Amino acid sequence: MKLLVVSDLHYALKQFDWxxxxxxxxxxxxxxxDLLDLAGHADIDTQIIVVEKYLTRLAALAPVAVCSGNHDLDGENGAGERYAEWLRHVEIEGVSVDSQTLFHDSLTITICPWWDGENSRSQVQAHLERDAERRGSARWIWLYHAPPDGAKTSWNGKRFSGDAFLAEMIARLNPDIVLGGHIHNSPFSAAGSWYDRIENTWVFNPGREMSSTPTCMSIDFDTMQAVWESSSGRKQIRLASQEGVHSPAV
Ligand SMILES: [Zn+2]
Known part of the structure; x- marks a missing residue:
């Protein structure tokens, strides 16, 4: 079981090609x-059409799980909070999106949308609490764009700039792995990193580079290795060397 993880492509089409x-x-x-880029040259509707085409191509190669980031928001809910309406309506076979849970092999994957206010945040909380009940013995992974506050993956070069609500939910519900992004430079800062550990939870942020090759990560559950690749080379950590990582059912 091997995952490929990217974040923050920001409508860099060469990175989607890669x-x-x-x-x-x-x-x-x-x-x-952050598949789209609100400050991009192309208008948001064009970006959505192009990214949906890429998602269709990618889903033909492997199942895809996508969560929204703050650059993906095109709609507004009844409470006046912005959300990625387009992603909610993506209906591509093999693509799982915001607010869905993907049960894949020995993984339960909870896909959290970017939240822009109390209403959306309480929906994320309810989703996580529901999945805590039904995860069973599967390894539990969250997709959540912002990193948890206080983690090295939230270091922006000057301070920790993460999500305090996420940090609270991790402490309470103990997922095995949280995959995010958002703070583009934390893997490249001396005090930051592409990974961190909060109690038993591994948190990751592959970061972002302006290049035709995105920074990326892979996680191999057979060898229990996580690998990060960027222009500065390849780094690797072993997940199994740490005690307390949840084991899948035998
Ligand atoms: Zn971003």
């Missing part, structure tokens, strides 16, 4: 938010 060339051979592709 993903199409790289996804085969993985059992799941994770895109952890």
């Amino acid at each position: 993903l199409c060339a790289r996804t085969s051979g993985h059992d799941l592709l994770v895109i952890a938010g």
